[in-house]
Amino acid sequence: MTPTTPLGRTAVALDQRFGGAKFMKKTFNKVFPDHWSFMLGEIALYSFIVLLLSGVYLTLWFKPSMTEVVYNGSYMPLHGVKMSEAYASTLNISFDVRGGLLMRQIHHWAALFFVASISVHMLRVFFTGAFRKPRELQWIIGLVLLVLAVIEGFAGYSLPDDLLSGTGLRISQALMQASPVFGSWMAFFVFGGEFPGLDFIPRLYMVHVLLIPLIFLGLIGAHVGMVAYQKHTQYPGPGRTNRNVVGFPLLPVYIAKAGGFFFAVFGVIILLGGLVTINPVWLFGPYVPDQVSAGSQPDWYMGFLDGAVRMMPNWELHLWDHTLSLNIMIPGMILPVVMLAVVGAYPWLEAWATRRTGEHHLLDRPRNVPTRTALGAAFLSFYLVLFIESGNDLIAAAFHLSINQITIAFRVMIFLVPVFVFWLTKRIALSLQRRDVDRLLHGNESGRLLRLPHGEFIEVHAPLNERDLARLSANPGLAPIEAPAATDDAGHPTPGLRVKRLQARVSHFFYGDRIVPPSVEEIEAAQAQLQSGHEPHGELTQH
Amino acid sequence: MTAARLRRPAATLALLVLSAAPAVSAYAAAPTSASAVRTANQPSDPLVWGKMLYQEGCASCHGLTGQGLNGVPSVVAKGAAGVDFEVSTGRMPLATITDQALRRPHSLYTEDQTAAMAAYVASLGQGSEPAIPTVAQVDWKRADLAMGGELFRTNCAQCHSFAGQGGALTLGKQAPNLMQATPTQIYEAMLIGPNNMPQFSDATLPPAQKQAVIRYIEFLKQPDNPGGLNLGRLGPVSEGLFGWVAGFGLLVVIAVWIGVKAK
Numbered sequence A: 001m002t003p004t005t006p007l008g009r010t011a012v013a014l015d016q017r018f019g020g021a022k023f024m025k026k027t028f029n030k031v032f033p034d035h036w037s038f039m040l041g042e043i044a045l046y047s048f049i050v051l052l053l054s055g056v057y058l059t060l061w062f063k064p065s066m067t068e069v070v071y072n073g074s075y076m077p078l079h080g081v082k083m084s085e086a087y088a089s090t091l092n093i094s095f096d097v098r099g100g101l102l103m104r105q106i107h108h109w110a111a112l113f114f115v116a117s118i119s120v121h122m123l124r125v126f127f128t129g130a131f132r133k134p135r136e137l138q139w140i141i142g143l144v145l146l147v148l149a150v151i152e153g154f155a156g157y158s159l160p161d162d163l164l165s166g167t168g169l170r171i172s173q174a175l176m177q178a179s180p181v182f183g184s185w186m187a188f189f190v191f192g193g194e195f196p197g198l199d200f201i202p203r204l205y206m207v208h209v210l211l212i213p214l215i216f217l218g219l220i221g222a223h224v225g226m227v228a229y230q231k232h233t234q235y236p237g238p239g240r241t242n243r244n245v246v247g248f249p250l251l252p253v254y255i256a257k258a259g260g261f262f263f264a265v266f267g268v269i270i271l272l273g274g275l276v277t278i279n280p281v282w283l284f285g286p287y288v289p290d291q292v293s294a295g296s297q298p299d300w301y302m303g304f305l306d307g308a309v310r311m312m313p314n315w316e317l318h319l320w321d322h323t324l325s326l327n328i329m330i331p332g333m334i335l336p337v338v339m340l341a342v343v344g345a346y347p348w349l350e351a352w353a354t355r356r357t358g359e360h361h362l363l364d365r366p367r368n369v370p371t372r373t374a375l376g377a378a379f380l381s382f383y384l385v386l387f388i389e390s391g392n393d394l395i396a397a398a399f400h401l402s403i404n405q406i407t408i409a410f411r412v413m414i415f416l417v418p419v420f421v422f423w424l425t426k427r428i429a430l431s432l433q434r435r436d437v438d439r440l441l442h443g444n445e446s447g448r449l450l451r452l453p454h455g456e457f458i459e460v461h462a463p464l465n466e467r468d469l470a471r472l473s474a475n476p477g478l479a480p481i482e483a484p485a486a487t488d489d490a491g492h493p494t495p496g497l498r499v500k501r502l503q504a505r506v507s508h509f510f511y512g513d514r515i516v517p518p519s520v521e522e523i524e525a526a527q528a529q530l531q532s533g534h535e536p537h538g539e540l541t542q543h
Numbered sequence B: 001m002t003a004a005r006l007r008r009p010a011a012t013l014a015l016l017v018l019s020a021a022p023a024v025s026a027y028a029a030a031p032t033s034a035s036a037v038r039t040a041n042q043p044s045d046p047l048v049w050g051k052m053l054y055q056e057g058c059a060s061c062h063g064l065t066g067q068g069l070n071g072v073p074s075v076v077a078k079g080a081a082g083v084d085f086e087v088s089t090g091r092m093p094l095a096t097i098t099d100q101a102l103r104r105p106h107s108l109y110t111e112d113q114t115a116a117m118a119a120y121v122a123s124l125g126q127g128s129e130p131a132i133p134t135v136a137q138v139d140w141k142r143a144d145l146a147m148g149g150e151l152f153r154t155n156c157a158q159c160h161s162f163a164g165q166g167g168a169l170t171l172g173k174q175a176p177n178l179m180q181a182t183p184t185q186i187y188e189a190m191l192i193g194p195n196n197m198p199q200f201s202d203a204t205l206p207p208a209q210k211q212a213v214i215r216y217i218e219f220l221k222q223p224d225n226p227g228g229l230n231l232g233r234l235g236p237v238s239e240g241l242f243g244w245v246a247g248f249g250l251l252v253v254i255a256v257w258i259g260v261k262a263k
């Protein structure tokens, strides 16, 4: 059949020359499962596009130069003030370039959303176990993207050379200097001499507009490509198995939804950029080394490090004639590296404790893996305590509290809160599981009371619908691995006994507390009985 | 464009009304302290009247000669400017002794009463203590705005923050938000250095520079904000909070809405 429309004829002509019809068909028929939490990564992707577009606009006027100039633009309160060209050009963008302030604000809001959406996307992946085999590499790419996004944001925040960002740079330089042995050499090298120097802003600019965006393009491409190649995971539901994908075809349904969402993200960012001030550099003033403002905070994604530095006692170590500034090194370098290492290694740790080698395409409901969920919640609470501490001065001012007492309270909380949150989350997850088992074996409470002939009242229980039945019975009910005996039957010592015992111990930590889910037969029998109107009796088991 | 806004007459008028407001409302305010109403048998000599008011309202803490008592600081050292600042901002008289007196919405004394007390306290000193600045001294309208900004960032922002929104100091004390202070009170604050604030004598900050600082603070009081909503001008913390709750929250709501199954 030959097409009649111009579009159709063009398509055929293109296909005859380049092929691709088969590829397109395959792509467009690809099925994507549908859930709101699968759109968090999309927010990140779309904010990145906004960042690229608005960033290119800014490069047209921004001057990454530390040359001193006297400002004579239209913002009167800074008239005649000496400042770097970088700061002056940022003022120029804000007050004298058409749409400049709008673009700056769009760029900055998009940056906050970019990091926020990557973080929340990662949390979703963690709590649903989407990082498990075969997607471990995706987890690592995501982590690298998060770290790069934070660095990229910090670099951008520092470019305008205002008082707040200069204060931030000063702190990061102190951080570099605090690293042992080659710290001061490194700081000297990066800044091209003494702080702040003339070289640093131009170097940062190159990193910000070229180096990191290019890495982003590569990594985001790999990341999204792998999602398409490995297929998306899905939540348990009717007809969903580890071997299929239930959802909508890419064209037209998913494309329409994603396209609509793209414009929603664009719209919200532009709305904020137009209506809500962000980073009013004209109020901060140019960076002058001897000035500092109360309330000097970094953007939110650096807040946890700032909080860690604020929380740290003033420890220093004197070794021979060197001073090790533990007060900066521990919170500013060791802590983030440890946090990253823990997050990066987690998929392998969990796999090791589970000893499951198969592939996972069906997501976990967070309650069904209580220890993972509790660990995630504890980590999050640890992060939040650090994060809130970075606003200790604002909290003190708002609630008329002593900043010193707040800091002492947070020093205690940083240890206690995660432990409490771990315990609480695990309890909640286990009791949710218990409720699931109850519903599987006894059905839903219908709210209808029935009086039996001998006078007793019972509540009528209704069978579960298909969707709930599929979701609730998806609990894998993992049991811990047991350590092997010290010797095998023939009396030979078990190889690698130590490691295996450790593995068993870790496995018990993960899966020791568990609710044993009912078997498929038990569930089927119970539901069949509910269907026929009899009250089944099943027992809850717990170890 | 901001320059044009600065010169808007309506804004200036509003500012004048604003700066007169505390004085006006001081008359209207219901006195909460017994010492505040004493107009019936008012002596004609302001010094005598001032002494009367001082002994009733202040001497219990600051001592009969104003030299301070049991850790309460001397009033004499801060002169007439000190009394005018502390009383007109409503900080004094304190109800109970604390580390830091806070600003009240209204002064507990009338302008005349405050002036009488200030004159009396000045008479106890050696004559070198700070006096209440004159109208000419406080005249900030022709001062250099850009210089004021630089001086503000160098001398004041580390405590009061870049936009004068205030901030926390150590040990539960705080540098207040400056948006309520009148030009005279700002001048006096620099002269006397209340509580933890350093004193900015005319040697460190000559009158012309003080006026410039006042002009910058008056500029900060303007509600106009080039970028839209100002989020309290608290810096990245309020931006982050707003971004997460309003912006990101909205996106998640939209995502949930799009993701809802068509039933």
Ligand code: HEM
Residues within 6 Å of the ligand: A048, A051, A052, A054, A055, A056, A058, A059, A062, A090, A093, A104, A107, A108, A111, A114, A149, A152, A153, A154, A155, A156, A157, A158, A159, A160, A208, A209, A210, A213, A216, A278, A279
């Ligand atoms: C992909 C992630 C990116 C993030 C997280 C990010 C973040 C930021 C931030 C927070 C600022 C400070 C803006 C302000 O408030 O003034 C900034 C400034 C800037 N960014 Fe980006 N940016 C990104 C990508 C880009 C790209 C791709 C370009 C250009 C190709 C770009 C060009 C600029 C320029 C020129 C400035 C300084 C101009 C100014 O501050 O007004 N950015 N960036």
